[in-house]
Amino acid sequence: MSEILYNNKRNNKWGVPMENSKNEKTYETLRDMIFNGDLKKGEKITETNLANTLGISRTPVREAIRRLEQEKLIDNNRIANPTERDYQDIFEMRILIEKFAVAKATQFFSPSDIEELENYVEIGYSGELEAKMDVNKSFHEKIVNGTKNKMMIEYFNQMQSIIYLFRKTVLSYKRPGLIDEHKEIVTAIKERDTERAEKLIVEHLKADLEFGLYYLRDDE
Template identity: 30%
Template sequence: MQQMATEPRGEELSLAERAYRALRDRLVMLEIRPGAPINEDQLAQSLGVGRTPVREALKRLQYERLITTYPRRGTFATEVNITDLAHISEVRQELEPLAAALAARRATATDRATLTALRQELERADSRRRDAAELLHLDLQVHRAIYAATHNPYLDDTLVRYDNLATRIWCLFIDRLSDMAGHVGEHGPLIEAIVAGDPDTAARLARSHVEGFERAIRDAV
């Protein structure tokens, strides 16, 4: 027992981060359904980690509004409420253009290579039919790569949280959205503007993308 107590914190943190990312994406993609109970033991077993990393992950996920805890009832995946769309969009319409412009100014060679690879993946997705889950995963990858290219950790964290919440709404109405591939494909010109170092065009395309997302959801409701 003493050996376990003196194990390096880095390993524990890496397990917590792994648990967090896996659970976050399950919640975002509605693989854990809204309102479903969260069982720590089952999650720990399915992820192959102990309960402590799972508890650390759940603390972060509660802060990010992906799970909620009720006294004497337990912990549950947060419900998806369409009325949240307007609030989420207000934030994203201001911050997504800022992130795109900063990425165009600050992206490193590594960032540009990552974005270029995603651009190529978008082209492949456009040339052959992809299922909705694959397109959503690709959409998340593009957004997260753009946020990382801002090299502003506070902006990155904020936008990942709001993009996660927006994606949950998207998943809820995915069967009613007619041109999902087209929406994801809009990232192509945005990536091109960022890689070319054109902040004004990048900001304009990012704002248009967010506005188009909100319209598509409202049309589907």
């Protein structure tokens, strides 16, 4: 399992994320248990149980659960089992943010920013499956970070957990053309062609969703 942290850590006074030790670790553990299926979709959970399983008290479990509820990985004392509609909603929101972000990118990205994106494309072609997944995330993250809008970036990051679950479920990083589309987007950014970049990223995200939903429908 990859080491990516879809994080939401609280910051200390220097703005540096701190390890709230148990709290933080519990959150990560539970999140990973959801991702890798140790905790199954729709499964009922209790604080008591999880605390026993992890050999700690309910207090840190409680806080971890609250965070996971925030990210919609837990809902109503159950492990999330997002519906098609849930995914559509998320992608609708994502499209709004990323369309805005890519426009900023065409206006403001420096050559080195663009180089970074090209690098992700490169790895997307050549890397292992695990690397592909990471790099796909980095690609979109890089673009969204370009908004420099703290709130927007935070909301985007919060959505990552569900998006990760989606990708994992439907293996959508295997979708044909995915990296080609990334490449085209970078080209549009490079050419400072805002409208084209917007159009491309919207299509890219819609294709992603459609591909995913197609396989999701078999699963359930």
